[in-house]
Amino acid sequence: MDRIAKAIATPLGILASISTIVMMVGISADVVYRNVQGESLSGVLELSETALVAAVFFGMAYAATSGAHISVDLLTSRLPEPVARGCLVVAWVLSCVILTWLCYATFGRAMDSFERGEVRMGLVEWPLWPARWFIVVGLAALLVVSLVNVVRLLTGRSLMGEAEQEARVREVDDEVRAAHGERKD
Template sequence: MSHVPPNKLSGLLRRLALRLAAPLGALASLSTIAIMVAVTVDVVSRNVAGRSVPGLLEMSESALVATVFLGLAYTGATNAHVAVDLMTDKLPLPVARRLAGTVWLAVSAMVVWFIYASFERASASTAASEVTHGLMEWPVWPSRWLLVVGFVAFLMISLVNTYLSFRNEPLLGEAEDFREDDELSTREEAGS
């Protein structure tokens, strides 16, 4: 696989992207576990006591938002998103990389719009102290801010992938990125 050797900026961007995405991915995973525990407790409560535990459904909804939107950056940084490579696998690598860069650039533009819209909605929700009305009132506005955080982090990953693509370098999460962060730092320092 021929590509441009990584420069110092590429290495820095890779490290920053992985350091941003990894904690958000961990939080998304914890949110998934919280959903599983909440659903299990609610099912047991319904079968044993004949009623749901107030707040578990609402908490699960908020945790689902965290799972999806905090996990976006991690998915982009590990190249784990859904992709169909039927066409790009047939193209020469430099052409495939430029095509990927164009797609990541378009994604970045869309995500800027998502950030704007989500920020506007989260601000309005916070100002109104928006809550859901189920078995209990549950604040919605914190979940709306999770969308903003998730989209901003994903924008960072998207911009890094755009840069790497147009430099004809492997994207975040491609085979060369699957190493420890410290090993990457050590290798770059040895090369300088």
């Protein structure tokens, strides 16, 4: 199941990165054009909005599988291991329930948007339905990762990306120690 989650999340993470670059290039070009011509490039705002949706929703599953998401263990780090693991199972199961509901709701909205050919009227007529599908795909991918994390926790393994996250923390700690002339113990 881990391979399936990563096989889904990795291409979406790449698409999220590409979307960020598209947004950055588009906005930069618009700024330059506006300073030279005194008006905005047609369609850049709409393109940037769609790219932002793709960057956010396509990036969620990748962040969860690679340990790049923000996690707060203020409570679970102070609990005994079995209790902490139980809390994490409950949290991830609740995440699965909420994500299932969100997938259902956004799927219906995306279908309706596609069938009606929903567009946004601005400087250009821009289709909204692709961005609505980006939301569905991103939430569904995060649901898969959440289900994998529930299974991992129930089988005594760590969350996806947790080992990578811990390695990055150790790496930063080593860099800080080296900058202050401290030795590893």
